[in-house]
Amino acid sequence: MxxxxxxxxxxxxxxxxxxxxxxxxxxxxxxxxxxPDDAWRQVLCVTYRLERRADVPANSFRLSAQASTPLPFLVQVMTEDQQLINQVDFNGGPPAAAISGSLTSYNGQILHIRMSLDGNPLVFHLDLGQPASAALSGRLLAFTLASRPLPATPENEQWPRSVTRQAFVLGYEDPVTGQITPPCRTMPPALSSSRVRQAFLDLTNLGIRSPKVFPLLSVPTDGAAAQAFRDALGNVDTDAVVAEMHQGRQLTATRTGSGAYTFRFVPDARYTGPRxxxxxxxxxxxxxxxxxxxxxxxxxxxxxxxxxxxxxxxxxxxxxxxxxxxxxxxxxxxxxxxxxxxxxxxxxxxxxxxxxxxxxxxxxxxxxxxxxxxxxxxxxxxxxxxxxxxxxxxxxxxxxxxxxxxxxxxxxxxxxxxxxxxxxxxxxxxxxxxxxxxxxxxxxxxxxxxxxxxxxxxxxxxxxxxxxxxxxxxxxxxxxxxxxxxxxxxxxxxxxxxxxxxxxxxxxxxxxxxxxxxxxxxxxxxxxxxxxxxxxxxxxxxxxxxxxxxxxxxxxxxxxxxxxxxxxxxxxTDGVTVDAFLGEGQGLDAYSTGLQEQALRAQAADNLLKEREADRLQIALEIARDGDQKRAEAFRTLFMPTQIVNQIDHAAVNTAPVNGKPSS
Incomplete structure (x- = not known):
């Protein structure tokens, strides 16, 4: 082979x-x-943390400000409608702190943070994920200012920054692990079960993605793909999404060759500093x-x-x-x-x-x-x-x-x-x-x-x-x-x-x-x-x-x-090739083999007879075409027509002419 x-x-x-x-x-x-670290451009970076404190009374919160630089700065915490809740002024030395009054009337979920860094304004919003009266009660909201390598390029609008682009909001710093969540994502204390559940329902039923809750998802825009996306979401358990995200994992989607979507969870990213x-x-x-x-x-x-x-x-x-x-x-x-x-x-x-x-x-x-x-x-x-x-x-x-x-x-x-x-x-x-x-x-x-x-x-x-x-x-x-x-x-x-x-x-x-x-x-x-x-x-x-x-x-x-x-x-490949070959053994005895040989001889003789008849007809056609009488007479003599015997009266009938005249 x-x-x-x-x-x-x-x-x-x-x-x-x-x-x-x-x-x-x-x-x-x-x-x-x-x-090298010293090659990066240094800017002022603001981090914040929110943690429960036993020494902070219920229905109030402590606002704290500190810095690793002697630069003075002011922090004001306001409601969405610019109503001042608390403020603190840091002028160097130990952290400055202030206790707020009653939080009962503050039901908004967004805090408006206004900072002044040596006269340089820095403004951003802090999403608490629940009413401020509940999110801040008995807690410490601390802001830290430090000189760090810049967290994003100066043109990146995902990170709040000052007009001079010399100060950036780095994000939420976990008080235990120190992991930083950028301001464009929901900080873990605000990522409540109800919020994740509602964001997932909006994604499933309406196709609306909350980028702060699901930053790694990209919702398709064309009709067929969007429908396939929502169909696949219907197979994802809401409780599983809530549990996975509370364990620090993010929901992602990939599309299969058939056009269907599959979802999986990946570990949440960590802030690495500039690279x-x-x-x-x-x-x-x-x-x-x-x-x-x-x-x-x-x-x-x-x-x-x-x-x-x-x-x-x-x-x-x-x-x-x-x-x-x-x-x-x-x-x-x-x-x-x-x-x-x-x-x-x-x-x-x-x-x-x-x-x-x-x-x-x-x-x-x-x-x-x-x-x-x-x-x-x-x-x-x-x-x-x-x-x-x-x-x-x-x-x-x-x-x-x-x-x-x-x-x-x-x-x-x-x-x-x-x-x-x-x-x-x-x-x-x-x-x-x-x-x-x-x-x-x-x-x-x-x-x-x-x-x-x-x-x-x-x-x-x-x-x-x-x-x-x-x-x-x-x-x-x-x-x-x-x-x-x-x-x-x-x-x-x-x-x-x-x-x-x-x-x-x-x-x-x-x-x-x-x-x-x-x-x-x-x-x-x-x-x-x-x-x-x-x-x-x-x-x-x-x-x-x-x-x-x-x-x-x-x-x-x-x-x-x-x-x-x-x-x-x-x-x-899907190609197939086939080869055929005969078996080596004979399946006939001598007598059967002889019968095959005789049958083959008979077939060969019959074929030879047919060839000769074809040759005779070819000669006849040539004679008829040339009109040669001598060859025609010789042909008739050589190939005498077969007589037809009338079986009724035993009379011989010959269709050949006699002396050149047709026979009667």
């Missing part, structure tokens, strides 16, 4: 200028840069290589003269089986891409980094790019980055190729093609019909054997870097700001101290320039710094840059960007 593979190889080689159709999948890999990230966009391209027969899926034998019905059933018969057998290599779908991303996350192995990666990409659902993990360039700006860069990217390439292998193996193992005959065919109710054929063994002495094999397709999975962007991120998805490499200077000027900007800029460009391909070579042309006429430009990724990859079968393929990794994988 080895000649069958050679046959298919020969057929493929016979196609001149054949171009393999490749498929691609894009995803982002986040590489965290080690920026600079390299957002590397990779493309995974699968290139078809050789194609040929693989495993044997069926063998059966027909006895001499036997007939049977054969049915070939493919794994593509239903939408469910198509989803379960899809792969990122040859039949990508939402289902396979989601499983692939989960496999990449599992390969990463670090739950904290996985959580950061998910949080960063939570609000990027409109992009067609997947989330392919989080890495770290551990070298500082003052040290070398080549080794750290190489290690981080090698680890990423290893994790990704391992995930590709698992995804391909999972899909290939489920690609079952079956061949059944009428002897073992059992149809299930509701099963779609497959291809059916009737085959027969016309031999009378030997069996006819069939060998069915499933066809395999070999692929080269090539990973190549196609783009690099730079991002600011402080742990929550609302803080992210991503810019192309050409706008690097603008981003650094806004978030870093001026003396350190050039240093960090050099680190980032060196990190991008140190990207190595499969052979260990760098590609200086990947980042364009000059125009064709020599004019200096802001560094930017050249979108036209390409590199060549030589496939195992010797073909050269040009791909965008820099090829960083490649692996070969074999996938089962």
């Amino acid at each position: 080895g000649t069958m593979a050679e046959l298919f190889a020969g057929l493929l080689e016979g196609v001149s200028e054949a171009v393999a159709e490749s498929t691609s999948l894009q995803g982002n890999h986040l590489l965290e840069l080690a920026v 600079l990230l390299l957002v590397e966009t990779y493309q995974l391209t699968s290139v078809p290589l050789s194609y040929g027969p693989g495993r044997v899926i069926k063998t059966f034998t027909l006895l001499p003269g036997e007939r049977t019905t054969m049915r070939v059933s493919s794994y593509r018969r239903s939408s469910q089986s198509i989803q379960s057998t899809s792969s990122v290599l040859d039949s990508t779908s939402d289902e396979s891409e989601r499983e692939f991303e989960q496999a990449v996350t599992a390969e990463q192995g670090n739950s904290a980094e996985s959580s950061k990666s998910f949080e960063y990409n939570a609000q990027a659902s409109a992009s067609a790019k997947g989330s392919w993990g989080w890495g770290s360039a551990s070298a500082s700006v003052s040290g070398g980055i080549s080794g750290s860069n190489s290690s981080a990217r090698q680890e990423f390439a290893k994790n990704l190729t391992s995930a590709v292998g698992k995804n391909a193996a999972r899909a290939s193992a489920r690609r079952e093609v079956t061949v059944d005959t009428s002897m073992d065919m059992k149809l299930e109710e509701g099963e779609e019909s497959a291809v059916e054929r009737t085959i027969e063994n016309i031999n009378t002495s030997r069996t006819l054997n069939f060998l069915f094999r499933q066809m395999n397709q070999e692929y080269a999975a090539v990973l190549h870097l196609v783009d690099v962007r730079v991002a600011f991120f402080s742990g929550h998805s609302e803080s992210r700001e991503e810019v192309p490499l050409a706008e690097l200077d603008s981003l650094l000027d806004r978030v870093l101290n001026v003396p350190r900007t050039a240093e960090v800029r050099r680190q980032i460009l060196d990190l991008v320039g140190a990207t190595r391909d499969l052979t260990g070579n760098t590609h200086p042309g990947f980042v364009r710094t000059q125009a064709p006429d020599g004019t200096e430009l802001a560094p930017a990724v050249d979108p036209t840059y390409t590199s060549d990859y030589t496939t195992p079968d010797g073909r050269t393929i040009t791909l965008p960007g820099i090829v960083t990794a490649a692996e070969r994988h074999v996938m089962r």
Whole structure:
């Protein structure tokens, strides 16, 4: 059977200028840069906390203000209609505090906080989640002012800030864990069960999302997707949502290949402080290589003269089986891409980094790019980055190729093609019909054997870097700001101290320039710094840059960007090839064999007689066409007509003319 593979190889080689159709999948890999703390721009940050205190009387609350800087500031707590409830003035030294009067008349849930930082105003709203009289009773509301690295870019409106953008509201600080909840999300004391329940009911029944309660959800806007979203929400238990969110987990949604939605809970994000990230966009391209027969899926034998019905059933018969057998290599779908991303996350192995990666990409659902993990360039700006860069990217390439292998193996193992005959065919109710054929063994002495094999397709999975962007991120998805490499200077000027900007800029460009391909070579042309006429430009990724990859079968393929990794994988297909061969043993004795031989001789003699008769007619036609009388007379003499005897009167009737005249 080895000649069958050679046959298919020969057929493929016979196609001149054949171009393999490749498929691609894009995803982002986040590489965290080690920026020193003193490089970040420092601003004044306000945190607040709300905690129950035994020394605070019921129906009143204590307002406290303190600072780690000698800067004086004033805090005023007002109702939504600007009615002053309490205020405190901090002038340095120990915390300043003031006890409020009766809270009975304050039923609003929103506090209006007005601060004056050495004459610089900072105003924001504090959502208590319940009436102020209940939320503040017997509690301490404390505000702390400290100099910190900025929590978001100055233009980010999710963080309240002063007009001068020198002071930011950092958010709620948990008095026990110290975890910070940004002001754009509901602080844990205000996240009551009734509030979560009502927000979930609004989401389920009306399709209205509360971003402060469900910051990681994105509600679809088109009709069909929105309906599917609400249908799936109907299967989520409200009590489970309340319980999970009280344990510090967030509700998220993903869409399957069939268009349906699934929901799950992920750990809530943590404030990490400012970070600079390299957002590397990779493309995974699968290139078809050789194609040929693989495993044997069926063998059966027909006895001499036997007939049977054969049915070939493919794994593509239903939408469910198509989803379960899809792969990122040859039949990508939402289902396979989601499983692939989960496999990449599992390969990463670090739950904290996985959580950061998910949080960063939570609000990027409109992009067609997947989330392919989080890495770290551990070298500082003052040290070398080549080794750290190489290690981080090698680890990423290893994790990704391992995930590709698992995804391909999972899909290939489920690609079952079956061949059944009428002897073992059992149809299930509701099963779609497959291809059916009737085959027969016309031999009378030997069996006819069939060998069915499933066809395999070999692929080269090539990973190549196609783009690099730079991002600011402080742990929550609302803080992210991503810019192309050409706008690097603008981003650094806004978030870093001026003396350190050039240093960090050099680190980032060196990190991008140190990207190595499969052979260990760098590609200086990947980042364009000059125009064709020599004019200096802001560094930017050249979108036209390409590199060549030589496939195992010797073909050269040009791909965008820099090829960083490649692996070969074999996938089962729904193609089936069949080979037939006769059995070696004879099923007839000598007498039966002799009868067959005599029958064959009789058939050959009959065929010879028919050939001669055809030749005679051909000669007659030629004579009639030429009008040659001598040849006609010779023909009549040679081929004397057969006499017809009248059985009634035993008279011989001859239709031949006599002396050139018709006979009577």
